[in-house]
Structures are given as C-alpha cells and as structure tokens.
Amino acid sequence: LQLNVNANLPKEVIEIASRPLIDKNIITKSYVQKVLDRDYNDFIIAPGIALPHSAPLDGVKNIGMSITCLKYPCEFGDKFDGKVKYIFMLATIDNSTHLGILEDLMQIITDKNFFLCLQSGNKSEVIEYLKRTLS
Template sequence: MKLQELITPALIQLQVSLYSREAAIQAGADLLHAAGRTTAGYAEAIEANLARFGPYFVIAPGVAMPHAASPSEVLTAGVSVITLAAPVHFGHERNDPVRLVLTLAAPDQASHLAALGQLAQRLSRSGVVDQVIAATTKETVLNILTEEN
C-alpha cells in the first residue's frame, strides 16, 4: 500500500494537547478505530507492547510510531498522524520528548514492514519532521508525507 492509502484527512489531528504517552497512544488508536481501520482494543495491544518492550517505538528525536502486532485488532492498514501542542515524554533516553505521533496499524508483517519502510524513508528526509510538526492544515501534512519525489 502507498502512504496515500494509509493516511487520510480523517486520520490526522494537529496541535493536540495531550499530557501523557498513554493519552497519545489512545488518541492515535482512536483515530484508527473511528476510521474503521482497527477495533477498539488496538490501544490496549500497543500499551501491552510498551509494558513488555519499553518505548522502542520512539524511532527518532521527537517522533513516536506506536504499533502492535495484533492481527485480531487490525481490520485494514492505516497510519494516524498527531502533532502535539506540547512535547510529551515517552521514556526514551535519547529521542524524548515527542511532538509527532504516527500510530501504525497493519494486518500482517509484510504490510507492517512496507508501511514502516515508506514512513522511515519519508521522515529521514531533511526537515520533514519539523515541517509536519509546524503544519497548520491536514492537507499540508498529507502533501509532506505522501509527496512522491
């Protein structure tokens, strides 16, 4: 799947005031659930991963990509995007605090790896993370994250 299929305007919220990593995880999972991409239990699956493995999904400075290998909770692949009004600490020793939360839902390992690879490639480009965090419209976020070149 292309990022254009994984991220839609309904899966984006900008400058959200959240005050804990649990609230950020829940908010990202709620967007996926509201869009019909996951069941209501997906946030719990992510929280279980966090409890078991720690905040490994804080993948870069300021960026968290919560996810869980939970095929029973994922109906179809998707990525929710939340920019935070104020940074939230996830407990990662190098990449905290977080300002961008990309919650990934994938029904199987192949789609998980494909989505993760596309997002990582896009986010590794110079300035992209800062541009997404500074964006004031959902359309701007979509353009930044799904731009082909």
Template sequence: MSLYDLVGSDGVVITSERDLSVDSALGLTCSVLLSRGDVEPSYLEAIKEKHKDIGAYYVLAPKIAMPHARPEDGVNRAALQVTVFKNGVDLESSDNGEVYLAITLAAMDSDSHIHTIMALSNLFQNDDDIDRIIAANNESEIIEILQAY
C-alpha cells in the same frame, strides 16, 4: 500507493494539549483508527501494555514515534494515523526526549506493509519534512507532504 492513501483525508490529528499522560497520548494516536474501525480497542490496549512492559519501544528518534502492535492484536485493515503534538508529549523515552510527531501503524501482517515501512523510513530521514509536518497549521498541509511518500 503513497502514505496518504493509508492515512486518508481524516487521518490527521493536530493537538495543542499540554501535559498529556502516556495513556492519554496513546489514546489520541489511535483515535481516528478506532473511530474508522481500522483497529479494535484491543489494539490500543496492546500498545499500552507493551509500553508498560518494555517502555517507549515505539519512539524511534528525537521528535518521532511510531506506535504499533501486532496485527493479531486487532487490526481490521491496513491504515496509518498521523498525530502532531504541537507542545510535545513525554512518552517516557529517556533516549529521544519529547515526541511531536506520531504515526500510528496498523498493519495486516508482517510482510505486506514493507512498502509502507520503506516510505515511512524515507520520511523519518527527511528532517525538513518532519519539521514542516510539526509546524503545519492544518491537516491539508500535512497531507500534501505525505502525498510525496
């Protein structure tokens, strides 16, 4: 199973919006998951609440974020959403700066998504593919990259 299998043909959002608030950006990173019914609104609220409590725990590295909450916070099915912020977004991570790529993870439990985490880890370590995703002009270019993982 590739990352694409969890993203699907409609799981990519590319935005050129500027000056998004943290809440607006997080809402965007969950928008497809919510519209498809992969997660409940409580899942997005859990991400926002945890951010308020401990900060941008989901910003993993420069340019890259992986918003997520616990399965019991409202995951209906395992899924991923890819969001590209063409102009970057400040998610208040003092260590890593602006985020250009967010991959929102919705996992059913703590164990079954281990292969997904391994595939994401491989992607996140490939600077060329990260840069290609950020530079992509359309969803199909991003999907083609994801199919390799």
C-alpha cells in the same frame, strides 16, 4: 492526521492517536489496549518520534497509520531523551505490509520539510506533501 494536539501523558497521546484508526474501522479498541499494555519507551524510534503499534492479531482489521503532532513534547521514556512530539500510530495486517509502511515512514521522517509542514498546522499542506512524496 491530527495537528497541534494538547496531551500530557503517553496513555492519552496513544488514545488520541488511535481515534482516527478506530473511527475508520482499521483497528479495534482491544488493539489500542494491547498497545497501552506495552512499554512506551519501545515505541520511540528517533528523537521526538514514536511509533506505537502491536501485533496484527491484537485487533487490526486493515492497513493504516495515523499521524499526530503534539503542541508540546510528551515524556514517553528515556530513549533519545524520551520526549515525543510526533506520533505515527501503525496498523498492519502482516509482515510484508508492515515493511512497506515502515519504508514509506522512513522516507518522510528523514525529510526535514515534512516536520516543518507538520508544525505549520496546515492539514491540507501536510496531505499535499504526503501525496507528492508517497505517490
């Protein structure tokens, strides 16, 4: 979980969003490179929201997702106006875990309170929200 991150370029945003997953040995640097090689516009899943990811075989060691909230929106492409502020970096090991994580993600990104929580910049508040919502 990274809040109030300052980054201007999609490449920089993806690298920052991947750090917690690399640090926890969930993904490899080669996975990040595969993500960076893709079309960033494809990652935009809703206004202001990006879901950078690649195939499990590209370097996923375990299931995980990082959440990064930017201080200011970053131009990712042109879908939904192209500006992204919330990045959910995804790592799954197979199709069933992929669907499970997407289901959890849909539950939180359809709740306005979650984004208010993210914008507050209070990590413990965000973590408590996630525990309550996803348990």
